[in-house]
Amino acid sequence: MSTSPKKPLSGRRIVLGITGGIAAYKMPDLVRRLKDYGADVRCVITQGGQAFITPLTLQAVSGNPVHHDLLDPAAEAAMGHIELAKWADFVLIAPASANTIAQLAHGHAPDLLTTLCLATAAPVAVAPAMNQQMWAHPAVQANCALLQSRGVTVITPASGAQACGDVGAGRLPEPLELREAVTKLLTVTSNELAGKHLVITAGPTREAIDPVRYLSNHSSGRMGFALATAAQRMGAHVTLVAGPCQLPTPAGVTRIDVVSAEQMNTAVMGVIAEADIFIGCAAVADYRPTHVADNKIKKDNDAMHIALVKNPDILANVAALAKAPFTIGFAAETNDVAHYAQDKLQRKKLNMIAANDVSDTNIGFNSEDNAMLLFWRDTNNTVQQQALARASKSAIAQQILQQAAKLLSNNQ
Structure with missing residues (x-):
């Protein structure tokens, strides 16, 4: 007997928030498209949204009651906004008006939709739709950047003719495009890391010299963020401890922002007890x-001498724990890559290490691509290696995690 293939969003519970904008007329089609992929959709509509589309239409296509009042006595008898917040696997706001984006960015909760977003632990995405001049305004861009820094996904508007007659960026993507964006954010590519908790460090650290200056490096954080994204899509629960970097938090990932190596060490040690895998991908300052200095150091002399002290060795600290997780290190080298990587594997008692040559500008810091050498010890304590050819950092991340999952399985 044949069975139907599983739909991409089967079993997923999506809250669709609809705010005021002419693009709201596309939302019944989006609801239908999401349901075609197997999602269960509940709609929350703001007062502005109701000027463009009726709750009755949304109820007809979703098959669920439509929510719109924060202080609806019937709903609030069961704490309706909290119930919805807990029910959701994912929250999509489309169209997202400039006003709603501003409210979310600054923690305001004047209506049911914004209150729900503050109360949910589910990933949130916004699909802005507005006049091209409004979309380009620095305040709107700053609010979107702030949301992204907190892990909210901002789906980039399309460009083209707008209802007001202008032409430019600000159009809501079509329902099929929005569905594919949601599917990409929610799809688990495999279950190789299902049930595992990964703690990953990413980015540089900054070590203050005075209130103005600091010591740092060129790490962009892209490799660590790619690992976090890939791990989440492989079914893992991911905690990302990030140094200063301007990258959006991957959907479904818990992010802890730090600045210095000492702060990163404290953050890692605060969550490592529950981790199955630790990946030290951050470029942590050694000193x-x-x-x-309390005040800015003035340029009074031709030379300046700064005394340095060693920072905590986060990777070695984790590997030395009595109940250490499967520990993966990174070695960013400029020469003798294989030699230094194997030395680090042995010296820090790691389970695996990934090494790359950052002197190669095609795969070094701030590059979109990478190439790696993986080293680990097999059950006979013999060092094994695998070369990962140049590819996108996303593809490299998945290959690293697949090898880690295999080794972890063999060790259990």
Whole structure:
């Protein structure tokens, strides 16, 4: 007997938030498209949204009651906004008006939709739709950047003719495009890491010299963020401890922002007890100034001498724990890559190490691509290696995690 293939969003519970904008007329079609993929959709509509589309239409296509009042006595008897917040696997706001984006960015909750977004642990995405001049306004761009820094996905508007007659960026993507964006954010590519908790460090650290200056490096954080994204899509629960970098938090990933190596060490040690895998991908500064000046150091002399002290070795600290997780290190080298990587594998008692040559500008810091050498010890304590040819950092991340999952399985 043949069975139908599983739909991409089968069993997924999506809250669709609809705010005021002419593009709201596309939302019944989006609801239908999401349901075609197997999703269960509940709609929340703002007062502005109701000027463009009726709750009755949304109820007819979703098959669920439509929510619109924060203080509806019937709903609030069961704490309706909290119930919805807990029910959701994913929250999509489309169209997202400039006003709603501003409210979310600054933690305001004047209506049911914004209150729900503050109360949910589910990933949130916004699909802005507005006049091209409004979309380009620095305040709107700053609010979107702030949301992204907190893990909200901002789906880039399309360009073209707008209802007001203008032409430019600000159009809501078509329902099929929105569905594919949601599917990409929610799709688990495999279950190889299902049930596993990964703690990943990413980006540089900054070690203060005075209130103005600091010591740092060129790490962009892209490799660590690619690992976090890939791990989440392989079924893992992911905690990302990130140094200063301007990258959006991957959907479904818990992010902890830090600045210095000491802060990163504290953050890692605060969550590592529950981790199955630790990946030290951050480019942690080896040293920090012994003394941080209270005021800006003036340029009085031709030379300046700064005394440095060693920072905590986060990777070694994790590997040395009595109940250490499967620990993966990174070695960013400029020469003798294989030699230094194998030395680090042995010296820090790691389970695996990924090494690359950052002197190659095609795969070094700030590049979109990477190439790696993986080293690990087999059950006979013999060092094994695998070369990962140049590819996107997303593809490299998946290959690293697949090898880690295999080794972890063999060790259990």
